[in-house]
Each structure stands twice: as C-alpha cells, then as structure tokens.
Amino acid sequence: MKKESTTKFSKICTLLLAGAMTVLTFAGCGTSSGSASSPSPSVSASAEASASPSASEAAGLYYGSAATAESVVKDAAGKGKVGNWGLGNEYEIQALLSKYGLPTTFLSQAFDMNGFDDDTIALASAMTYNELGLVKNSYEGGYSYGDKVKTIDMNEEGVAMLEDNIFTTSAFAKANPNTVTAFLYASLKGWEYAVANPEEAAEICYKYGSSVSADHQAYMADEVEKLVTTDTKGSAVSKIGNMDEAAMQQTLDLAKKYIKLDDSVAASKLQSLTLDDIRDTSYWAAASASTDGKFGAPEKTDISIQLKWLPDAQFMGYYVALDKGYYKDVGLNVTIVPGGGDISETTAVNSGQVDFGVTWVSNLIAANAGGMSLTEVAQIFQRSGLVLVYKING
Structure with a gap:
C-alpha cells in the first residue's frame, strides 16, 4: 500500500512545518541538547519482546487496525522507527515513550512525510491540521492514504502539551x-x-x-x-x-x-x-x-x-x-x-x-x-x- 512520492508534496510539506517547527532561540541559555537518535540494538530487542503479538501482522511493516497504542509504540520504538522533527514538540513524544517504559530516543524526521511513505519511519509525527491532512487526502500534494492510516493522539495518551x-x-x-x-x-x-x-x-x-x-x-x-x-x-x-x-x-x-x-x-x-x-x-x-x-x-x-x-x-x-x-x-x-x-x-x-x-x-x-x-x-x-x-x- 505504499504510495509514490510526489515532488509537489515534498515542496508543500517543506514550506509548511505546521507553523510549529521554528527553531527555539533563547537569550541567556544554551540550546536544548540533542535527542534525536535511534535506539541501540539491545533496546530494540527488549521493546520488541514486550510488544503485544497484535502489534503488527506477518508482513512486519504495518499494523492491525485493532492494535493498541501501546503495542504500536513499543513495536515501532523497538525497531527505531518513531520519528519527530525535534524542534520543540519532541517533549510529548518523549513523554509518550516514557509512559510505556521506553528510551526517549527517536528518529530525526524531515519536514515532509517521505520517510513515512517509504517506510523508513513507521510511526511519524504529524500535526492534525497539516501533515496528517496531506497523508490522508487526495488533493494536490496529498498521498491519498485515506482510511489506511491510524493515529495515536497525545491528548488521549495523557501527554499533551499546549501549543499556540x-x-x-x-x-x-x-x-x-x-x-x-x-x-x-x-x-x-x-x-x-x-x-x-x-x-x-x-x-x-x-x-x-x-x-x-x-x-x-x-x-x-x-x-x-x-x-x-x-x-x-x-x-x-x-x-x-x-x-x-x-x-x-x-x-x-x-x-x-x-x-x-x-x-x-x-x-x-x-x-x-x-x-x-x-x-x-x-x-x-x-x-x-x-x-x-x-x-x-x-x-x-x-x-x-x-x-x-x-x-x-x-x-x-x-x-x-x-x-x-x-x-x-x-x-x-x-x-x-x-x-x-x-x-x-x-x-x-x-x-x-x-x-x-x-x-x-x-x-x-x-x-x-x-x-x-x-x-x-x-x-x-x-x-x-x-x-x-x-x-x-x-
């Protein structure tokens, strides 16, 4: 079910950043220390072992529609395939990973959804009003995934942080x-x-x-x-x-x-x-x-x-x-x-x-x-x- 990437889509995503990707610049302090990285092999093995059998099906790439948020997070984190931009809203991702007893590391995600489309990232960050629409919809620049995707909501998971x-x-x-x-x-x-x-x-x-x-x-x-x-x-x-x-x-x-x-x-x-x-x-x-x-x-x-x-x-x-x-x-x-x-x-x-x-x-x-x-x-x-x-x- 992987879709063909489009140049227009990449351009639109790169332009947008959901308004939320501005680099944090603070007076009188250092920047946030780097946190985007892949889990070690030992972490991956541990996380995969703890994931529910329903987390993913035989193909190993995608998830069953009834898979729980916990099983999906553990499986994707165990494979080092949780993505985030790392410019201010990674804290919610880290809180979610901590909630399920996982290391707070993640893949550095580009300002488009190409990594999600080509399966480099199994669990990709998206703003509901921006990237998620481009993933789901079929208008210009969209990938047309429709109901072939599901989401894990930070509000429902109890790790929401207020934005604008x-x-x-x-x-x-x-x-x-x-x-x-x-x-x-x-x-x-x-x-x-x-x-x-x-x-x-x-x-x-x-x-x-x-x-x-x-x-x-x-x-x-x-x-x-x-x-x-x-x-x-x-x-x-x-x-x-x-x-x-x-x-x-x-x-x-x-x-x-x-x-x-x-x-x-x-x-x-x-x-x-x-x-x-x-x-x-x-x-x-x-x-x-x-x-x-x-x-x-x-x-x-x-x-x-x-x-x-x-x-x-x-x-x-x-x-x-x-x-x-x-x-x-x-x-x-x-x-x-x-x-x-x-x-x-x-x-x-x-x-x-x-x-x-x-x-x-x-x-x-x-x-x-x-x-x-x-x-x-x-x-x-x-x-x-x-x-x-x-x-x-x-």
Whole structure:
C-alpha cells in the first residue's frame, strides 16, 4: 500500500512545518541538547519482546487496525522507527515513550512525510491540521492514504502539551494594559468568527498570501477549529483563549522533565518556574468579559504580532480580525508579521521588534528560563495538535 512520492508534496510539506517547527532561540541559555537518535540494538530487542503479538501482522511493516497504542509504540520504538522533527514538540513524544517504559530516543524526521511513505519511519509525527491532512487526502500534494492510516493522539495518551498562545513581554503588558486588552478582545472576536465559519476563514487566509493550496487551507481551518474549541479531555471549551489551569500545569511539568538546557543557570531556573512566571490571566479575563470592546484609550495604537510560520489557517483568527475590521474597531492598527526560516517569535517579542507573538507554551517556558520575561495573555489552542500516524494492513 505504499504510495509514490510526489515532488509537489515534498515542496508543500517543506514550506509548511505546521507553523510549529521554528527553531527555539533563547537569550541567556544554551540550546536544548540533542535527542534525536535511534535506539541501540539491545533496546530494540527488549521493546520488541514486550510488544503485544497484535502489534503488527506477518508482513512486519504495518499494523492491525485493532492494535493498541501501546503495542504500536513499543513495536515501532523497538525497531527505531518513531520519528519527530525535534524542534520543540519532541517533549510529548518523549513523554509518550516514557509512559510505556521506553528510551526517549527517536528518529530525526524531515519536514515532509517521505520517510513515512517509504517506510523508513513507521510511526511519524504529524500535526492534525497539516501533515496528517496531506497523508490522508487526495488533493494536490496529498498521498491519498485515506482510511489506511491510524493515529495515536497525545491528548488521549495523557501527554499533551499546549501549543499556540498569544504572548507579550511583562513590561509591555504593564505599560500598555488598554492596548493589550483591546488587542485580545479583537483577536478573540476574530477567532470566534473563524471557528464558527471555517470555510470563510480559510478563504480569508488564502487571500492574505497562503503558502498552501485552497483545498489544504480549507482542511486546515476545519482541524484548527477543533483545537480551539475542544480541550485536552475532549470537552467543549466555553470561552476561547481560556488558560486552563490543569492543562497548563501539565505542560509546565512535562517541560521541566524533558526540556534540556545546556546553561546551568537556565536549567536551574526552569525547575523553579511556576504558572505565575509564564502567564497573566487578568487581560484575558477583562477582554472576554467585555461586551463592547471599550477599555479606555490604547496607550499604543500601531502594533504588530509575530506568527510562528507563514500565513495559513493555523492563524486564521488574526487574519479574520484584520479582514473584518475588528482591530480598527478598538482603535488599533495591527500588522501581522509572518514567521518562517530562522525567525524566533520569542526573541522578536523580547527584543521589541514586535509587540505580540504566537508561540507554544513550552517555547515560552524555555525562553523565560533562559532570561526572558515573557507572559502569556491568552491560550488559543486548547489541546495538542500532535499525533503519531501509522499505516494499517487491509
């Protein structure tokens, strides 16, 4: 059932990186120590021996449709075929491997799904709103696997870490409370409209310079909607942007366990961080409680927000707010700055190049451990978008 790779697919995947693959750059600390490697032969033999007989069928490549997550993880890890990009969301993979008593090593996965397609990687990382769609769907650039693949969900496995949030510096928030609250109010309004109208939101993103096809943009919008409106437990979210205490604490706890910083001072600070060191709920509370968006005159009216990646539906709420005039309605002139390449959103915000940014909670945690003073003011994605995808027989 292996499909023929396409040049277009590789190009699309390389462009995307799901917005989540920006290299972590932190002030005052070393980078995370390398973790992408293959298990030793002795580890492989042990893991394979512990895997359930139903983990894989006779061919040894793919898995039975009824195989448990544990059996698939153990089998793939035993063969050294669990993949991840290793640029910030490997912590969830490491937590999953630890859950099943396995070493936390993994294959370095490229920014496409070619390794998954050619069976180099049996259990590949994919974002639900990006790579998974390209694997399953038959539109331009897709592999058309359809229902011949299954996934292991980080939320269901209890190792989810929160992703896209809105953050700024503590100093900016304190000096510009009206601006921060107004920006949040308009952004949340944009997200509310986007998740209620994902098809239109996808079209708006496409208009602002999408890096993907219209079909994939539409797919992305539908999947991002689920991340915004459903929490890690599968329950409906009552208010967009809420900073769920339990989910944030789990993210912080996993970050402390799996983020490795070379600088000893940064590593020590990481272990001492609390939620109060990385977020302030007061601005979101004021913005979400308002019915008219009036918070007093903004202290700064020309502001900017740095995205993690190129324009696409991962960020549809901001583009909707811009397109619908929600930012202008609260007296703000907002510039949305695309990410990509070597741009670090945490560094851009910390240095004052931009006023707000979109990052993962783990990125913000590591940045603050390294000497920055960033604060999350809203949590847009309420659950992890990371899954491990594998092929099934049949």
